[in-house]
Amino acid sequence: MGTRPHEVGTRSPAGRPGAVPGFAVVLNGVAAVAYATFFLEHLLSPDLDVINGYVSELSAVDQPYDALYSGGDFVTGLLIIIVAATCLLTLRRRPWATAGWTLLMLFGVCAIGDAVFPLDCAPSLESRCALLERSENVSFSHEFHSVTSSAVVMFGVASLFTLSIAAHRYGWWPFLARWGWVLAALESAAGFATLLAMLLGQWLGIIQRIQIGILCLGLLVIGWALYTDWRAARSDRRRPGAEPGTGHEREEATP
Template structure:
């Protein structure tokens, strides 16, 4: 999928270059704009005959450029390619160029500022001034993007375009000061920018479209948001694929904790601290969540069952599984498929599988999300919204910056899209595989709901009902979970 993202990003940059070159036709359709001394943006001035065409082309060109940046997969931050690790300022500047170009299309000039001698004799509108400001800022942004990316790529061709564009920009300023020649220099500048965008597209297709490297696992001691013991994680979990992040502490009977939708290992710190005094507690982050790297495949019920089996102790030792939310489906499926491995099951606020049919469109979208989680667009979205959304929903800080990573919203969306498929698989398992005779406790806090009220009876479980509240049970009532695990 990453390879396809490179192709789509390259196509977006080519579209941006083509739409940004629509001014070429304006030399013939709008003769009143001086080709030698007039700005190209004067073609889209309100008083020009083809204003809508050129404004739409300019706005779409900017959007295509920003969209292309959003789709670019982030370079793998591994020692073999250190020079690629700091491209983000260049891509950020290029995205700013696209957005400022879009703003220039939204806010047109009132009149042909240089070609029309009468323009500017009366007060200009806010849109006119906004267009001029956006033009200056977009020029600075694209020059910064060209310089930074050329330096990171160490490409003489990119440096050539950068220096020529810088020279054309200087000539545009000199022409503006001298009162003639602005149009020629401005047209040369825009041509060079368009050619450079095509070069970026070609580079993405030829140079950066390689498969991402597997990121090795390293184990380091310390808390880092956990309770101690060993912590395994990738050097940069936002990049590439790899093994999940696992936190293990304590000794004694094994307790395996699997978190709810969008949650990370540190949400269970209070439970783990209490249990670690007499148990071996294992927590982990599912692919894309917490500090676990992404998975190349979308989530599925059987993949999560296999993950629980891999993290469980070897036979004949049995494991106590504690699950929250939709992870209760994984735990129940694990119990039905591996009955000899399970000592006890604690289900916290279990989700109801329902009976809705899986959607093919959701399945198709889910296949793209792991790759999209590694793009610059996902990283920007997470940085802007992730920490605030996490604090709003949990009331907790984010000690490891987990919710600033682009892979997390993609993983959350992927699990949400996979819910119907997981539910259908669980319902088939319920029909085919009997539930083993193991102790089960269901801890719930909900309004009256027929589906969720039937679950304790279907599993022969003890029900612990808590008052409904806004925060998840592991955060507000960890002692209840600890008591359920310790109960005989």
């Protein structure tokens, strides 16, 4: 009698969630880089107060290079939506993983929201803008931007936590299992620090930049997890006797 072969149509070997197409890995990396456009402020927007000024002020409508900063948010959001949707369609469906990719997709939606609803002006640079903001004489876009910005952080933290739980529970993505929850915890701590900074009126700019930097690292960690599975699946397909498209090696029947 021969040994029983693997079932046809199984998406990945036991212990792995499957692999996304290579383009999703690339798009995830581009999204992480695009979300870090604020690093260019020292060259392009040196007048903004890095210590106390909002990162969102870089993309205020009346600021130079606002299209660049808004464009970075928009590109990040669009690409992350594509990546998360691809993961939902191609990887194994497990509750925590499905929740994580869905939350990551919502992060992308809110990143686009940041780009679509920019601030009217930069309160830390212009006293007139600060007065307009305090008297609520700003546009809906200016007011709603705080909603999308808060939601970006919330969904970013939630997606990192849930994907880390999925990695631990299902034995997937060791790198994400090790570092995802750490970054999520740091992001949560930075969120509380942001609230404290808002009450004190100091250090808000620095803390916000740390927050966004952590989210960029989180996207890179997720991207590395996707890359390692893509590389493993590609290696499986190259082995002699591997079944095309499954990542499994076909077992030889023994007489």
